[in-house]
Amino acid sequence: MKKKVKIKDEYNIRIKKRILREIKDSEKKFVTTYKEIKKYFKIFNKSLFKNKLNPFNDIKIKRIIKGSGQCVEYLSYRKGTTFFVLEMMPKYKNKLEFLNTLAHEMVHLWQQTVMQDTGNHNKLFWSFRTKFKKLNLRLSY
Numbered sequence: 001m002k003k004k005v006k007i008k009d010e011y012n013i014r015i016k017k018r019i020l021r022e023i024k025d026s027e028k029k030f031v032t033t034y035k036e037i038k039k040y041f042k043i044f045n046k047s048l049f050k051n052k053l054n055p056f057n058d059i060k061i062k063r064i065i066k067g068s069g070q071c072v073e074y075l076s077y078r079k080g081t082t083f084f085v086l087e088m089m090p091k092y093k094n095k096l097e098f099l100n101t102l103a104h105e106m107v108h109l110w111q112q113t114v115m116q117d118t119g120n121h122n123k124l125f126w127s128f129r130t131k132f133k134k135l136n137l138r139l140s141y
């Protein structure tokens with residue numbers, strides 16, 4: 001009998017377990033740090049985006065009025081350049097909400113930089129739903 005095991009799947013199973021372990025304490029508030037954002041950016045980039053994402057040009061931890069995170073595109077008409085800033089809140093209800101939010105904003109970055117898409121909540125965006133589920137994450141608005 002032949003058996004094929006994809007390396008990528010093994011990595012994702014490991015990441016899924018790690019996420020499950022880290023979100024166990026679901027009642028505990030999560031305090032956002034740049035370190036955690038960078039750590040999970042790397043993990044999600046590998047497991048969800050085949051390492052195709054370039055990092056955000058900048059990361060800001062700040063209060064956000066609408067939503068729980070933002071992928072902000074800055075356009076410089078003078079220089080003809082664009083850059084992307086990730087905005088995350090200082091605190092989240094729990095770690096899962098933090099992870100869901102980060103992964104969500106990364107889909108927007110992928111849409112706008114890899115796919116040259118509008119970055120709206122469109123078909124391309126929702127196509128990540130199953131991939132999120134595999135890691136025990138949830139893609140929502």
Ligand SMILES: [Zn+2]
Nearest residue numbers: 104108121141
């Ligand atoms: Zn969104």
